[in-house]
Amino acid sequence: MAAPAARERPIYICEMMERLGLEPGGSEAPRLGLSYATALRRCQACPSKQACRDWLDSLSASPLVAPNFCPNADIFFELLVDQPSVRALGSKKPG
Numbered sequence: 438m439a440a441p442a443a444r445e446r447p448i449y450i451c452e453m454m455e456r457l458g459l460e461p462g463g464s465e466a467p468r469l470g471l472s473y474a475t476a477l478r479r480c481q482a483c484p485s486k487q488a489c490r491d492w493l494d495s496l497s498a499s500p501l502v503a504p505n506f507c508p509n510a511d512i513f514f515e516l517l518v519d520q521p522s523v524r525a526l527g528s529k530k531p532g
Contacts, residue, residue: 449489450480453507456499459516472512479508 454460483489485506492504502517503510 447486447490448477448480448483449486449493450477450509452493453480453489453503453509454513454516456493456496457503457513457517458499459513459520472516476509476512479512483508 485508488504488506492506503513507513
């Protein structure tokens with residue numbers, strides 16, 4: 438029996454993004470479309486699906502970063518830094 442096609446294998450990108458505080462359909466999506474497309478492809482091809490599922494299931498709080506085994510950790514970090522709310526917080530001057 439052949440392995441299931443990539444589109445039939447579970448992917449956890451949306452759940453991972455939600456846990457990290459990223460909105461898959463957020464206002465930054467058009468500008469970061471290539472990053473989202475790359476992350477989706479990486480997730481589809483990821484060899485660590487069970488580790489990802491276990492990690493997501495074990496969380497009790499929102500993590501600050503994606504786990505080391507995640508092939509999208511670099512993209513998620515960039516997306517987190519590029520979020521308008523993060524930029525706004527970084528630009529506030531102490532009062």
